[in-house]
Each structure stands twice: as C-alpha cells, then as structure tokens.
Amino acid sequence: MASHSFQTVFAVPMTCGGCAKSVSDSLYKLDGINKVEANVKDQVVSVEGTAAPSAIVEAIQATGKDAILRGSGSSDSAAVSILESFFEPDARANQETPDDGVTRDVRGLARMVQVSPTSTLIDLTVHGVAPGSYRATIRQTGDLKDGAASTGGIWSDQGAGDGSGPRGLLGSFTVGPDGRGSAYINNPFQIWEAIGRAMVVSRQDESAGPLKNDPDTVVGVIARSAGVWDNDKSVCSCTGKTLWEERKDEVERGML
Structure with missing residues (x-):
C-alpha cells in the first residue's frame, strides 16, 4: 500500500554480530524492506523501506529480541x-x-x-x-x-x-x-x-x-512523536527508569 520509502529506528538489545545478522536476515524477509543497518555498539537498528513499523517489531521479536520504536520519518513528521x-x-x-x-x-x-x-x-x-x-x-x-x-x-x-x-x-x-x-x-x-x-x-x-x-x-x-534520531534517551528524566523498564510497564498496561 505504501508507495514512499521512509526510515525508522528501533532500540534492540544485541550482544554480538550474530545477533545483528539474525535481526537483519529476519527483516529482509519482509516485503518493502530496502535497507537494514544493525549497530551492536549503539543497540539500534535502522530500517528503510515501506513496511509497517508494527510488522518490523514482530519480525524482530520473532528472533527472540525485543524492539522499541525510537523514531520514524523526519523531524515533525x-x-x-x-x-x-x-x-x-x-x-x-x-x-x-x-x-x-x-x-x-x-x-x-x-x-x-x-x-x-x-x-x-x-x-x-x-x-x-x-x-x-x-x-x-x-x-x-x-x-x-x-x-x-x-x-x-x-x-x-x-x-x-x-x-x-x-x-x-x-x-x-x-x-x-x-x-x-x-x-x-x-x-x-x-x-x-x-x-x-x-x-x-x-x-x-x-x-x-x-x-x-x-x-x-x-x-x-x-x-x-520523535523523528529518526530525534530521541536518543536511554533513561527517562521523569521516572529515572530505563527505556526497557518503561517498556515493561507499558506492556503490563496493555501496550502492544
């Protein structure tokens, strides 16, 4: 359905090159994926294409890793x-x-x-x-x-x-x-x-x-919400929780 490509960035806990390859291979199986860059040092995966962010999260979770969307598109978009x-x-x-x-x-x-x-x-x-x-x-x-x-x-x-x-x-x-x-x-x-x-x-x-x-x-x-690279926080200034602790809280509330 989507005809315009856009970039989306996800936080993904990865410990080695094997993790990065597993995530990348899983994403390239999706329709509409043009480019995947997995950065183990920064614990982020950048995806370019037309696939739905929810489908990307599911594909990453299928590898045994979790994923949090950090930003999508350009600033203010x-x-x-x-x-x-x-x-x-x-x-x-x-x-x-x-x-x-x-x-x-x-x-x-x-x-x-x-x-x-x-x-x-x-x-x-x-x-x-x-x-x-x-x-x-x-x-x-x-x-x-x-x-x-x-x-x-x-x-x-x-x-x-x-x-x-x-x-x-x-x-x-x-x-x-x-x-x-x-x-x-x-x-x-x-x-x-x-x-x-x-x-x-x-x-x-x-x-x-x-x-x-x-x-x-x-x-x-x-x-x-944040555009690509607009959100680099790892700890919430309001609660002092890491983004993964916040993620757990939101999942318990029913967040997908």
Missing part, C-alpha cells in the same frame, strides 16, 4: 495515538467528575508518519476487543473528558482531502477471533493537521446516533 478504553460499567461512570487518577486499559496503538506533502501512513493495531468489523476515524477535537462521546464528529475540514468524504474517515478493518486486528492506511493529510485531534476505533454505526463509550470503542489523542 511523525505522530502517535495510544488507544484506550473509556468504558466504565461500575459506579465511576455515574460520577459527575471522574477520578483524575483512573488508569485506563490500553487497547491499541496508531503510529503515523508523513512520507510526502499529500500522504501520511497510519500503522494501526488493536487487541482485547470483540471480533468484527471496525472503523477508524480522526475526530474534530481531542476532548476526551467523556471519552469517545466528547470528541465531536468525524474530522471533515476541506483542504488536502480528495473530496470522497470526511478527511478523518480512515477506513475499516477486521478484528479476528483472537481479539486482534490491524490496518496499514495511506491517507491524504499532513501530520500537523491531525495533532491534538482524537482517533477513535469502534464498531458503532454513527448514523444511528452519537458515539458512546462501549466495551469495543477505543480512543486516544494524536500527539507528536
């Missing part, structure tokens, strides 16, 4: 949305003001990289939801006060769109019996236009009424 469930079946749902400290279940991740003035690739993965057909949209606002219900309609600004419908209508994909699904989408918008808006993935038919926070609807704000 990448974004991410962590998709969480706002469904609250218990008493908290009846509170006028939800607890600020609520920890929500992460149910998906959307990585975005702009590869041309008229093309942004969206690598979307979800898990832990019911099987079926889902629709991904970018919303008018990023207001998550009431979860998906407060994000407004589908982003419909005129401009770089092709006139075929709302600009925020990304398309549909299928979640399998294991509760997992993915999509690799090419959409005609620029990253800066989507920053601060919300992304929603849901089975709901909006023609029947506004979105609700049901168990199979996930939502997250679209925020800037």
